[in-house]
Amino acid sequence: xxxxxxxxxxxxxxxxxxxxxxxxxxxxxxxxxxxxxxxxxxxxxxxxxxxxxxxxxxxxxxxxxxxxxxxxxxxxxxxxxxxxxxxxxxxxxxxxxxxxxxxxxxxxxxxxxxxxxxxxxxxxxxxxxxxxxxxxxxxxxxxxxxxxxxxxxxxxxxxxxxxxxxxxxxxxxxxxxxxxxxxxxxxxxxxxxxxxxxxxxxxxxxxxxxxxxxxxxxxxxxxxxxxxxxxxxxxxxxxxxxxxxxxxxxxxxxxxxxxxxxxxxxxxxxxxxxxxxxxx
Amino acid sequence: xxxxxxxxxxxxxxxxxxxxxxxxxxxxxxxxxxxxxxxxxxxxxxxxxxxxxxxxxxxxxxxxxxxxxxxxxxxxxxxxxxxxxxxxxxxxxxxxxxxxxxxxxxxxxxxxxxxxxxxxxxxxxxxxxxxxxxxxxxxxxxxxxxxxxxxxxxxxxxxxxxxxxxxxxxxxxxxxxxxxxxxxxxxxxxxxxxxxxxxxxxxxxxxxxxxxxxxxxxxxxxx
Numbered sequence: 001x002x003x004x005x006x007x008x009x010x011x012x013x014x015x016x017x018x019x020x021x022x023x024x025x026x027x028x029x030x031x032x033x034x035x036x037x038x039x040x041x042x043x044x045x046x047x048x049x050x051x052x053x054x055x056x057x058x059x060x061x062x063x064x065x066x067x068x069x070x071x072x073x074x075x076x077x078x079x080x081x082x083x084x085x086x087x088x089x090x091x092x093x094x095x096x097x098x099x100x101x102x103x104x105x106x107x108x109x110x111x112x113x114x115x116x117x118x119x120x121x122x123x124x125x126x127x128x129x130x131x132x133x134x135x136x137x138x139x140x141x142x143x144x145x146x147x148x149x150x151x152x153x154x155x156x157x158x159x160x161x162x163x164x165x166x167x168x169x170x171x172x173x174x175x176x177x178x179x180x181x182x183x184x185x186x187x188x189x190x191x192x193x194x195x196x197x198x199x200x201x202x203x204x205x206x207x208x209x210x211x212x213x214x215x216x217x218x219x220x221x222x223x224x225x226x227x228x229x230x231x232x233x234x235x236x237x238x239x240x241x242x243x244x245x246x247x248x249x250x251x252x253x254x255x256x257x258x259x260x261x262x263x264x265x266x267x268x269x270x271x272x273x274x275x276x277x278x279x280x
Numbered sequence: 281x282x283x284x285x286x287x288x289x290x291x292x293x294x295x296x297x298x299x300x301x302x303x304x305x306x307x308x309x310x311x312x313x314x315x316x317x318x319x320x321x322x323x324x325x326x327x328x329x330x331x332x333x334x335x336x337x338x339x340x341x342x343x344x345x346x347x348x349x350x351x352x353x354x355x356x357x358x359x360x361x362x363x364x365x366x367x368x369x370x371x372x373x374x375x376x377x378x379x380x381x382x383x384x385x386x387x388x389x390x391x392x393x394x395x396x397x398x399x400x401x402x403x404x405x406x407x408x409x410x411x412x413x414x415x416x417x418x419x420x421x422x423x424x425x426x427x428x429x430x431x432x433x434x435x436x437x438x439x440x441x442x443x444x445x446x447x448x449x450x451x452x453x454x455x456x457x458x459x460x461x462x463x464x465x466x467x468x469x470x471x472x473x474x475x476x477x478x479x480x481x482x483x484x485x486x487x488x489x490x491x492x493x494x495x496x497x498x499x500x501x502x503x
Contacts, residue, residue, distance in 0.1 A: 023475065026476070067465065068468075095321065095325050095326070096321070109289065133325050135325070136329075138378065139381060150333060151333065188389060191385070192388070195385075195389065197385045208459060209458055212458055216397060217393075220397020229458070229465055230461070230468070249465070249469060260460060
């Protein structure tokens with residue numbers, strides 16, 4: 001087959017190769033090595049070093065569209081927070097948050113196996129709570145910081161927040177020791193409303209597409225750390241010693257990326273070779 | 281026992297992926313279903329949120345007039361086509377309040393903080409940290425110089441905006457590659473579920489449909 005024919009090949013053949021290649025590690029796991037990055041480790045270390053009883057906000061602002069990329073991050077962070085003696089206040093600042101929080105506890109195709117807080121010795125309303133969904137984007141981000149009781153009732157049992165002892169520790173942003181947001185956007189708004197306004201430490205769980213624009217915030221010390229994409233989730237699962245869905249997807253991701261890299265290299269070689277041929 | 285949920289999952293996922301083959305009725309149906317479900321979900325959550333944040337405090341007598349005023353403004357939004365003049369009142373308030381709220385932290389978050397972050401000492405604890413900080417400082421300086429349009433940069437310093445352009449290209453490349461990683465992460469998650477759940481039964485059906493379509497189209501072409 002000539003180089004020109006290869007360059008004009010139907011893209012659907014590439015999809016087919018991708019499908020076959022990425023199915024291999026699912027049927028026969030390869031177990032490619034994975035080492036936690038400095039960013040993931042600093043997120044882990046920060047949570048690990050929080051004093052007992054600290055209030056941590058865990059915001060589910062992601063959506064199903066991000067699939068396991070963010071779903072696994074949320075699950076890994078949740079497992080770590082529940083394993084520590086902390087007060088975890090879960091909030092949904094994204095519309096799909098309530099559904100995703102529920103899916104994380106019950107187990108799903110986006111987050112992996114179920115999370116049972118009882119197994120960690122945690123009691124709903126005492127050690128952790130879900131305060132529900134707050135609509136409004138940046139307005140909601142700012143309002144929740146000023147008044148963490150804004151939803152009035154919790155998101156699971158629909159009871160007044162005053163009935164839950166954990167909420168006595170969490171009234172405003174001044175009570176927060178850390179805010180974690182797994183989100184596909186609104187990062188700048190959270191930095192502005194939580195860090196710039198009150199100095200609250202923030203950890204982000206971010207999709208790959210948003211990561212490059214968040215690095216400056218980490219460099220400037222405005223954000224403590226972040227988990228990047230599925231890789232960040234897999235690294236975090238390794239750090240908490242609970243390999244889950246993200247870790248099992250890494251082989252698929254690695255092989256798929258290898259194919260993309262190979263396609264780019266081959267495409268460029270063909271481009272330059274055919275260009276030179278044309279000039280000659 | 282075959283799980284109906286996973287069968288539906290398989291049908292939905294493969295119907296969306298079928299666009300990679302070509303535009304078809306299965307893709308259209310799955311797309312409309314998704315948009316419909318999402319819209320309905322958003323509506324329910326928005327309604328619940330409005331009830332708990334605005335309506336409940338008003339019924340208790342808290343922020344009575346303020347709450348009624350805000351609810352009335354929100355209500356006006358439903359009458360776009362009939363009362364355009366009224367419609368502009370809540371919109372202008374939303375824009376004004378949103379901008380004011382955004383301005384509050386944005387100056388520190390996106391300007392002062394970033395400038396401070398890029399002007400930190402180049403000497404750090406480890407060599408890599410110093411290297412990274414130097415790279416950020418040089419990159420920021422060169423990239424900013426690329427956007428100076430007041431006067432054309434000529435002479436030997438012309439190299440500075442050119443380096444800035446390289447930094448921009450690298451950043452855009454990194455963002456693009458990260459986007460690819462994200463999409464592949466979603467893809468791998470769906471693929472894993474397709475293989476490891478009852479959704480696997482849908483794969484041969486989907487392949488059969490595609491094969492049938494290929495043969496049918498080729499036969500039609502030959503006729």
